[in-house]
Amino acid sequence: MSKTYAGARLRRLREERRMSQADLARVLGISPSYLNQMEHDSRPLTVPVLLRLTEAFGVDPGFFSERDTTRLMADLREALAGEITEARISAADLRDLATRLPGVAKVLLDLGRRNQQLSERLAGAADGRDRDRGTASSPHEEIRDFFYRRQNYLHDIDVAAERLADEIGIRPGEVIGALTARL
Incomplete structure (x- = not known):
């Protein structure tokens, strides 16, 4: 797996939540100096920290993707x-x-x-x-920019997709099979 350096995104998430580095470090169970190193791209974002971020803040892991x-x-x-x-x-x-x-x-x-x-x-x-x-x-640019501004997230569609997944019993890792069977 390649290393993910996402310092700017991590800092933006922290600032949007109006948290200090010490506050976020406490939530993530890491030291403030380690968080500072990740925010300055001196250290990569690790999988355990990414999982804690997604759990604590409900952030899609794609938020940190390249x-x-x-x-x-x-x-x-x-x-x-x-x-x-x-x-x-x-x-x-x-x-x-x-x-x-x-x-x-x-x-x-x-x-x-x-x-x-x-x-x-x-x-x-x-x-x-x-x-x-x-x-x-152009229509292509308008549509592209629409989704780009929303980071490919449309709340109503996401909620409907989650409802459908619950309704038909889709579990993580079984999406393709469940949707194929459904269709």
Whole structure:
């Protein structure tokens, strides 16, 4: 199993709960210095700590996965392609930004999108085309952003899925078989 460094996400979870490092360390049964090392990516997030986090806070383990970082990295690469080509930003810099400061990375992406939209509107106005599209995106982008903003979590659908799982007796590890039998 690969090591998971999720310091920024762990810190964000702690700050959202308005907890000090000492408070969270106490809940997790670890020392504050160990928690500090995990938050600063000096130590990986261990499976026992991950299990305690999911149990204590009801957080989906996927919250700490690198998939979120991978998507953010891809968006940053696309938005900053020119800067990368000119070697003003390295791949390591992008990885650090996405991993350590995901909130800043998302704001940077949003600013880049707004800049692009304004540039397109300005070019349209200068050409006399003056499109009324405003800030419209493609349907694909709208849907992608909808799910991305919600971290692929839709409460009503999740509750309905849990109800269905209880109703038909699906147990962890038996999802595919139970759903195949049901269908």
